[in-house]
Amino acid sequence: MNEQIVRALQAVTAERAGDAVLSVRGLSVRFRLRGGRSVAAVTGADFDLAAGECLALVGESGCGKSVLASALLGLLPGNAETSGSALLTGAGPGSGEAALELLAADERTLARTVRGRRVGLVPQSPAAHLTAVRTVRDHLEETVRALTNTPRRGRRAAAEAAAERAAFPAGHLDRYPHELSGGLAQRAATALALIGDAPLLLADEPTTGLDRELVDRTADELRRHVDEGKALLLITHDLAAARRVADRVAVMYAGRIVEIAPAARFFGSPGPRHPYARGLLDALPEREFTPIPGLPPELSDLPPGCAFAPRCPRADEACAVRPTFLAGRACHHPWGSERA
Known part of the structure; x- marks a missing residue:
């Protein structure tokens, strides 16, 4: 900590x-x-x-x-x-x-x-960002060529180094996107995003x-x-x-x-x-393992006040007005206030 x-x-x-x-x-x-x-x-x-x-x-x-x-x-x-x-x-x-x-x-x-x-991007749906007719190695080497000054003879090694940083197995570099599991596709996308620094x-x-x-x-590689x-x-x-x-x-x-x-x-x-942030943490198995009651609202049908009020145990009539973001949060009754 x-x-x-x-x-x-x-x-x-x-x-x-x-x-x-x-x-x-x-x-x-x-x-x-x-x-x-x-x-x-x-x-x-x-x-x-x-x-x-x-x-x-x-x-x-x-x-x-x-x-x-x-x-x-x-x-x-x-x-x-x-x-x-x-x-x-x-x-x-x-x-x-x-x-x-x-x-x-x-x-x-x-x-x-x-x-x-x-700006590098690790996309939410990596398979959609990979070209179906090119191997992972091809993707990596092309990205090395486009984003760095690595000479031709060094691109293969640079591509393999990027794969290693993202924990992508070297034995799968010559596979095509359709041959990858979701996890492998995710690691390939991470490797591509890290290349340009x-x-x-x-x-x-x-x-x-x-x-x-x-x-x-x-997470550790992203932290590095x-x-x-x-x-x-x-x-x-x-x-x-x-x-x-x-x-x-x-x-x-x-x-x-x-x-x-x-x-x-x-x-x-x-x-x-x-309270919503508290609820996210309390829902974790290592904590209280208590889910937040109810469901998030439809974005097309938000309540006029605080959007979390229908699910919040601390809500009252004040929550009919949308709270202003102040001191790092947007809430009428944050934890640590007199209502805690």
Whole structure:
């Protein structure tokens, strides 16, 4: 736990020194539907991510985590509308990289200068990002060629080194995507994302399909990437993986970030303050193993006040008004208040 506290203090120090790699302000995403209707998938997301820091974005499926990541890289479908700001400021002081507003960047800019080079991506569905007629080795060597200055004779070794970092077995490098299990495809995608040593890495559920040993190994490799001075936005429902790698934790519910806290405090004492975040931890087998009652609301039918109120044991009439995000959480009755 002391190591997590040190990480959190380092992250705060880095942000105060202007070492942010990504600054997100008011990021919102709406999907246009038939009949003129629209659904808000992400609303008013605000956070900074510093070099040498991992921010874990956690929450139940469908809360908007992956939509947020896709918005940053311009990978949303055509019926999506984004607003707000997502400023990619570079790799830190002295990097020489010009700041770029990701939400305003055109596809040519994103494809040629951002994806893979300034922002690496471990996609949620890796099989969809692998070309069916090329082996894993082909994918890796082509990525080495495109993103690095490695000479031709060194590309094979560089590809194998990337596979080893992601715990991808060397004996499977000459297999095609359809010959891979879900876990192997996930590790192949992680290897591809690590090749460019991008200043910012977006990892969307990078431990899906892996057993606990490989989850820990993948988390440790991502942590090494961060410790080398890179920034990592880790999107996950695996709280054990988040605890292993994160400096800070952002909790998302029904499209909104409802709490941001240092990982040491979130997973330790005094713990998270938002009742939903508390519920996520209490549902873990090693804790109370008590599930949160009810189901998340449909994004097309959110209540007018706090979206979590129908599931919250602390809710009262005040929760009919949507809470403002203050002091790291959005809640009228956070844990640690007089109602605790």
